[in-house]
Amino acid sequence: MNGKTIIKEIKSKNSASNSYVFVQTLAAIGTTLLTVLLIYLYGTHKITPEKMLFIGAGVVLLQAAKAIVGAVGIWRAHRAAYGALTDIRLSIIQHLKKLPLGFFQRRRPGELSDIIHHDVEQIELYLAHTQPEIVGTMLIALLITGAMFIIDWRLALCMLAPVPLAAGLLILLFTKIWTKRLKQYNQSTKEMSEDLMEYVAVIPTIKAFSTEEHKTEALITRVKDYTKNSAQQMLGISAPNGVVQMIMEAGVLLVAFVGMELIVHQDFGITRFILALMLSLAFAQAVLKFMGYEHALILLNRCAANIASITGESPAPDYPTKPLVSSDITFDHVTFSYDEREQALHDVNVVFKRGTVNAIVGASGSGKSTIANLILGFWLPGAGRVSIGDRDVSTINERDLTGLISIVQQESFLFNTSIAENIGIGRAGAGREEIIEAAKKACIHDLIESLPNGYDTVIGEGGVKLSGGEKQRIAIARVLLKNTPVIILDEATAAIDPYNEHLIQQAITNLSRGKTLIVIAHHLSSITGANQIVVMDKGKVIAVGKHDDLRENCPLYAEMVQMQNEVDSWNIK
Ligand SMILES: Nc1ncnc2c1ncn2[C@@H]1O[C@H](COP(=O)(O)OP(=O)(O)OP(=O)(O)O)[C@@H](O)[C@H]1O
Ligand SMILES: [Mg+2]
Incomplete structure (x- = not known):
């Protein structure tokens, strides 16, 4: 099994819970639309007590539906994720059993157990949290774009204007930085696990030769390296996040500026302006969230590649059984x-x-x-x-x-x-x-x-x-x-x-x-x-x-x- 096959299998495990998230997102969007309607009715002085009651009841119903379906979705996502975790762990263990001893000569136990434990665990994070959120965020972004085009096509274009720049930076620069940082982080996690495991296993020998101080020092250095790499990794995520946030907020400012121009020079109502501003802010948030998902996807690819470094090894050939009698x-x-x-x-x-x-x-x-x-x-x-x-x-x-x-x-x-x-x-x-x-x-x-x-x-x-x-x-x-x-x-x-x-x-x-x-x-x-x-x-x-x-x-x-x-x-x- 290679990395791609593993990811494909992981993604397919969660399609059911994604449909729950879909419904949940629709409910959230329904609530937003009702709020938008309320603002519109107020703005145009068309509000009546019946309409208010209708909108209020609609919001309560949608929120209840969102809560119930959301809970079911999260439960299903976790169930699918833990099922996938168990399946992957079992298949790694089954595969390990079939590998020739030469493989274990090359790879250290700490590294292997880290893959089985930590990397497989990351898949749960992706399946149960990230993947369902991606579906929701994508829907929200699409619907916001649709709504903006209904409000005003010029403001919709303003909102979308920073997207190519943000996407370009993400694809051409940030993805590369993240991949590199993640590799370093991965390496230091692997080394720390190996050293920790060895340290615990050889403590009797270390004590017998009174060299604790030297070994302990070496281990502390390793742990510090890990901390440094983790911090760098986090910086590698937060700095690009800040850049994209600035770019996307520039889009919101553009919407505000062009919107005000429209109010001043054309027949553009204040209600539509407020709605456009609200939607463009929500859109900027959705795009920022996407950045986080991109990072999660890189992490998933790395973990899948680590798992594939075990499952992709060819097992020793399995010859058909044939009665074997004792001979010379x-x-x-x-x-x-x-x-x-x-x-x-x-x-x-x-x-x-x-x-x-x-x-x-x-x-x-x-x-x-x-x-x-x-x-x-x-x-x-x-x-x-x-x-x-x-x-x-x-x-x-x-x-x-x-x-x-x-x-x-x-x-x-x-x-x-x-x-x-x-x-x-x-x-x-x-x-x-x-x-x-x-x-x-x-x-x-x-x-x-x-x-x-x-x-x-x-x-x-x-x-x-x-x-x-x-x-x-x-x-x-x-x-x-x-x-x-x-x-x-x-x-x-x-x-x-x-x-x-x-x-x-x-x-x-x-x-x-x-x-x-x-x-x-x-x-x-x-x-x-x-x-x-x-x-x-x-x-x-x-x-x-x-x-x-x-x-x-x-x-x-x-x-x-x-x-x-x-x-x-x-x-x-
Ligand atoms: N897993 C291994 N990887 C690399 N080298 C090994 C491995 N096992 C043994 N060797 C090397 O192969 C040689 C023969 O080792 P072997 O274990 O067969 O010796 P032995 O005669 O059984 O020794 P002893 O009496 O100490 O058990 C030694 O040089 C040893 O260092
Ligand atoms: Mg021997």
Whole structure:
């Protein structure tokens, strides 16, 4: 969806409430006409008590109709606007889910949430307030022009005379200024949201390194920039407004001057003169209002373009689903980089055989998690091929792939809900019994039972109330419940105490029965029995074999084992 399509859709949502505004405006104009009639009758001494009563009753009726219809119109406009807001937000969220991970690499969460929250909100403002008003103002301006031509065509022309100048300035100058200012304002809003979000997220780190002052200062500068840009934006609106006001009031003066000339030199009644003056003042106000709408429209275009910068991104291709059976997973000359600067994987050739236990080991940053990302199709190789059996992962439907493979990620994310629900995510519709069974196998049941509300205990955002090892066991329970033929376990890097490690070890053993298991191991003691150990170094696979074999033939592996032993012996001391 591009910006234009979004705006078209937004505008179409409000046609019903616009018709209410139409009626409301007619009522307002009817009232003005009756007032004009009253002045005319007074001026020409034709007023009678009956006529006054008739006009009075007419004004009351029209005002009542205006109030009722206006209220309904505003209610309908808000309903349409909030409906549109929800639709747009939902479609952005649905679309985000389909986008490749590379997109999230380029865009920061603060910016995206600002678009979903702030820019979409602006659309409500336009739909519920600005658009209905535009309809009303346009009608008023048109009717005033008609009435002025009836009163006197020369005065009508005087009233209209400043319009080309005001419109020309608006189109040629003000629109450009506003567009530029709005872009700056938009940029500073985006930067402030991003920085605020990051600041809140990294407060523990900032505190730990006692650098609050520096970061806080930087944030304050950002907020001040935002304030400056907002003020400039407002000035950018008010200054042109003043100019147009002057131009339009010059039109009123022209009407007054020519009107007086007509009174003096021609047969032009004072009543018509007063009416013409009143109408030209109302006309100047209507034109000024239009300026405001023009600005609102620029804002709407900007917001729609921001939304389109998400919805216009092509989603990852959606291949038709086709039964996928567990087979060997093959990396064939795979090269990959996240950001074109550095290669995360370089010419990787490896096979994870069906039904075997595999381990990937290597220093931090050597490319272990990247292997998992490629198997799951989160990213596609730059060169070479990752396949399951004879099927290229890049052409497998996402649902088929995640139905075959599950992963326990390095940083297990837990939702801010009950433990039972967190485990239940593994399989929709899983019963409490099954959840408990999975928790038992993941060696986390006893801990859950010891919590105040057991399985109904709500865990904080990101599962902060649990330790890293406990979170990972909950994630293992999830995967046990999902029960897929292929399981990838990206071990937590955080040091895990021996007791937790033992429990995780037990959970992994339960996990692996009859399945293809790929463990990205940081604790070498847990993988000595693996059918195959893949040793990685700087994005390359440097050796593949069993534990004893590698200890003898791969110096890097031998060194890693040696270091692990030393760490373990420190633990014992
Ligand atoms: N999302 C990303 N964007 C850019 N570069 C990344 C991204 N994820 C990883 N990298 C880079 O790719 C390389 C391999 O990272 P990877 O996460 O696979 O390492 P790892 O072996 O899993 O490390 P660790 O043991 O610390 O988890 C590293 O140089 C890392 O900086
Ligand atoms: Mg990793």
